[in-house]
Amino acid sequence: MPIIIFIASLISTGLDSIYYRYLPLDTNLYQKIEIVGGEDDDIRLSGTKSFLVSYGASGLVVDQGMWVNFSGNTGDLTIEGSIADQEGEGDITKGLFEVENTRVGFIAPWGSGQVGDLILSHNLLTGKIRQQGVGGELGVGPLTTGLVVARGYYRRRRIVPQDHQGPYLVDDQGIIPGSEQIYFNGIPVLKGDDYLIDYQSGEITFTPTRPVSPIDRIEVDYLSASVRFLKLSSYGKAVYKDHRIGFLGDFEDPSRPIGFEIDAERRSAFESAGDSMIWIDGGDTIAGGDYLKVEDHYQFAGFGEGNYRVQFTYVGGDSGDYVYDQTIHAYRYTGNSGDYVAKVKIYPPQKSRFVYTNSEFKIGSMKATLEPAVAVSDQNLLSSRDDEDNLGLGFGGRLEYENGLRAYLDAYDRNENFQFPIQSEYDLNYLWGADSEVVMLSRYQAGLLAHYSGVDLNLGAGLLNRRWPRVFIKTDFKNGHLGYSRFRKRYRFDGGYDLPVYFVVPGIGVLLEDDRRLSYLQLRIPEVFKVQYKMVEDTLGKGNGFDLLLSPSLGPLEGTLSWTRNTWEGRNWDLASLSASTTYPFSITGSFNLNREVKRRYDEFYVEVDPNEGDYRLDTITGRYIRDPGGNYIRKIHYLDEYDITSTYIYRLLSDFEYGSMEISANLDDARTEFRSGGDLFLPIGLFDLSASGDYTRNREKIFDAKDSDLDIETGPYFRLNRFWRVGPFGHYHKAEESESGTRIRDETTTGGKVRTSISSTMGIEAYIGYDLIKASSPAYFPEIGTVLIRKPLLGIDLYFPIMGFRLFSFVDLSYIYSEEDLPGFLSILHPTGYNGVYRVGFDRKLTEKSTLTLSYHGRFHPEYKWDHNLSFSSRLRF
DSSP states (O other): HHHHHHHHHHHHHTTHHHHHHTSSSSSOOOOOOOOOOTTTTTTEEEEEEEEEEETTTTTEEEEEEEEEEEEEEETEEEEEEEEOOOOSSOOOOOOOOOEEEEEEEEEETTTTEEEEEEEEEEEEETTTEEEEEEEEEETTTTEEEEEEEEEEEEEEEEEEESOOOOOOOOTOOOOOOOOOOEETEEOOOBTTTEEETTTTTTTEEEOOTTTOTTTTOOEEEEETTTTEEOOOEEEEEETTTTEEEOOOOEEEEEESSSSSSSHHHHHHHHHHHHHSSSSEEEEEEEOOBSEETTTTTEEEEEOOBBBBEEEEEEEOOOEEEEETTTTTTTTEEEOOOOOEEEEEOOOOEEEEEEEEEEEEETTEEEEEEEEEEEEESSSSSOOTTTTTOOEEEEEEEEEEEEEEEEEEEEEEEOOTTOSOOOOOOOOHHHHHTTOOTTTOEEEEEEEEEEEEETTTEEEEEEEEEEEEEEEEEEEEEEEEEEEEETTTTEEEEEEEEOOOOTTTTEEEEEETTOOOOEEEEEETTTTTEEEEEEEEEETTTHHHHHHEEEOEEEEEEEEEEEEEEEEEEEEHHHHHHHHEEEEESSSEEEEEEEEEEEEEEEEEEEOSSTSSSSEEOOOOTTTOOOEEEEEEEEEEEEEEEEEEEEEEEEEEEEEEEEEEEEEEEEESSSSSEEEEEEEEEEEEEHHHHHEEEEEEEEEEEETTEEEEEEEEEEEEEEEESSEEEEEEEEEEEEEEEEEEEEEEEEEEEEEEEEEEEEEEESEEEEEEEEEEEEEEEEETTTTOOOOEEEEEEEEEEEEEEEETEEEEEEHHHHEEESSSSSOOHHHHHSSSSEEEEEEEEEEEEEETTTTEEEEEEEEETTTOOOOEEEEEEEEEOOO
């Protein structure tokens, strides 16, 4: 039992940051954790736990991370689970906030259960339902129940791929970090390696290692960040033999909004909206922000200098009031012709309840399952309007016969008032040929499955929404497959065949649909080599493509080469990726990526045809044409003699060797060029230790013809006086330049030096004294001043020593900036005259060989500016 208490304690601390979204801060940060086991206990536990509390001028910050795996037995209880609180793998476009993935399960003679970050899946005949969040699940005998605090709404979305890598919009409400699972042609792909994601904007971009073309099939499972109220999800069920009865519920508390306040004006808007979404002002003063309110709009005041925190929503099409200004990295009010509005879409708080009963009957080789259901929902708990459609009825059934052959009959039917959030069955939608806009209210389907001499046969027919018929047949055999389906006037035929010849596998395939054709030939060596040629025809014309993938391993050298070239009537596209790495004679990794697109511009227009004869329908609310197999419009393309050419190049070289490291990277596209190089060197020569470090960056914004560069170098020798003491002179050079349209905005050169000394033993000290001379000018803004001289004496001390099992440390970096001239404009901000200081003092304690505890006080100060100071407590435990 003490072990159970310990695990529960870890879970409670690991989940705090989720609850902070909903509850006032009231958490005991100092918990005593004790692990005690009995003689028969067999618990295997390993992992890391870190914790940070910081309080200062910026307020209270609580952060923590954890990774624990455990399994085993204690008494008659079996336990297994994992506790994780760490960032996702790979590179991402924005930093992740904490993403918990914490779960512990147990099995006992009296029942079973699990707590933590849970996914509760309910595969019912009336639809699949998924509840996800932080909570618990418990089963005792025939009874099972669960309750979670939901972090978002479950969504499954199909991306319609185009002839580019992205970005592709998944959800304009944002995505809960770490919740996404992306399938590329049915294969799960990895963040960082295969795609990048912007959680705030809800967009994904695929990397060059995962080329995208219009023939690919991409689906995304994720949690939408559209939850604006504290949401609780619950379920319960009772089972008796082949019968069960159960309920599911989702409830959003209207008194617990998230990220905004409900004032009288907003409450009135909710009450009059009925079941519809509303727009609310994106500004609030809950936590301060970066903007000031000027009359009827918001104006950027500087980061942390405003009274309002403002959320903006992209509307595009010059329909907004704001634009994003890259020069200030904030939104700027334009009054019209903008792409953003200072408003947020809010769905009203909702409540849904779902009750069902499921019974199974068997007669010989036949089995029948019946499942009637009732759903009661209210799409707006703050309004009594539109409540006449709150009651919905549903029914599901399945009849199966198996005796060598397997025959089945599936049916489900829901009326239009059935509002409980059913999980989209995308695979089923895809086979039926229905797009995501088509809501499946009913489906009747019969089929036959057979297996004979290594061949699987699946054929069937059905009716969607009581009026749209479909037939399909599919066969799978040893080295290939064939399939055909028809949904209304749309059809799909696909087939493929591989013929292994020793270690080489040649193959052929074809895909025919009503709006595109594809055929391909390929040759591959598994895990090493693949070449493919394809011919494509779609709504934008005819084309062909060539794919090459090579990933050899030659001793210490490993490399990957991929190249894709697609040529359509209206566009050409090259995508290449080359990477190589070796560990001999030292570690070095290099990569190169290319993405070049040539698109021919075209006019797109829609022609009205007879009802049910088109592929699109006109949405009268948004004015957009939406793909619909039962529509009354078809799309037409007219090419123009105009082209858009875009190119992106990415280079990177990284090396680690015995005496230092080096990194070079460059990003080049049609709008911006970025280059960076840096490294460090430490080379012992006789009684000297030669040290050098440097960093160089250069950027260019082509649209504004804006350029900036920064070079920083420090080098010098340490002379070893004895085993513990080193001293030496170091030189420092820094050069910074900024210009726009050929006019220099900033020109700054720093030259200086330091004398460093270092003593290291059971106690240690590092100190330096130095002087920098800064020459600064701004011909664009202050031409009359010319070059000003800024002088900066420096002094720094870093000290640590042990006492009674603790390691005390302190650090201070002091400088005094002065100039004979008054510094104008931004120069006075970059170089505030007077005393400047950075300091840190505290202690740490080594608890075990790999565990530490740290308490520190740190910050920076200047007499004329607000002090920035923080008191921090952190711990890191490894076990």
